[in-house]
Amino acid sequence: RPLLGGMGPSGPCALSGLAGVPGGDSAEKSFWRGISSNERPKRPLTGYFRFLKENHSGFKQKNPEMSNVELMRKIAGAWKVLPASQKQVYEEARKTDWQRYEQQLATYKAQLTPAQAEALREEKRRRLARRRLFKAKRELTVLGKPKRPRTGFNIFVSEHFKESEGISPVAKLKQLFDGWQKLSDSQKQPYLQLAEDDKVRYENEMTLWETKMIELGREDLIRSRKQRPKKKSIETAKQAETAIASSYENKAKLKLEKSEE
Structure with a gap:
């Protein structure tokens, strides 16, 4: 695939983006931080990630020789064989937190200005678009699609x-x-x-x-x-x-x- 698309909008001159404008880059980052600040409610953890967070240190102490990748695989295996009754405890905790999260999110959105609300929706659209693009590229890689010719x-x-x-x-x-x-x-x-x-x-x-x-x-x-x-x-x-x-x-x-x- 082309590494450099000439000297137009996709070339080196365009790589600087807002960095070439005094305060442009920092101003944009500040704006988005304002929209996605710590005040915004955090999505609750899934049942598995609750199990992971609760048991990570214990597994690490018992298996100090394991790398992070090996440790994650071991914890994932433990979650897989965990009895349904024990998994249910983590899932119920997630449901309770999810209800609280939806209430907090509604309160947070009600405080936003129309411009901030639109920016928040745009941020979500971009995030979903990136996710779909990544998923599509990963699928093509798995299916072995040939690499495009080089110039x-x-x-x-x-x-x-x-x-x-x-x-x-x-x-x-x-x-x-x-x-x-x-x-x-x-x-x-x-x-x-x-x-x-x-x-x-x-x-x-x-x-x-x-x-x-x-x-x-x-x-x-x-x-x-x-x-x-x-x-x-x-x-x-x-x-x-x-x-x-x-x-x-x-x-x-x-x-x-x-x-x-």
């Missing part, structure tokens, strides 16, 4: 990113972008060729992946016909195979040129 600039960045030390990632990307702009067409050509090879790789892998998704009944994940590339002729397919084979040669040439410099 010539992406490949250039990945090759030279570690060379500049002691500067921030944003400054490093801007420096690499300036370096890419100064390259001649002949110097860019090996990277552009590798990018074309990666496009072929992506389309081939996507074709196989989409076929698998259809077999699994997940047509909702298939690209629309407009997004799909046109069928290649036999000659074009041969050229694609040649391009993939030559990608190794291009990588070798890049390494050789770099060593000679």
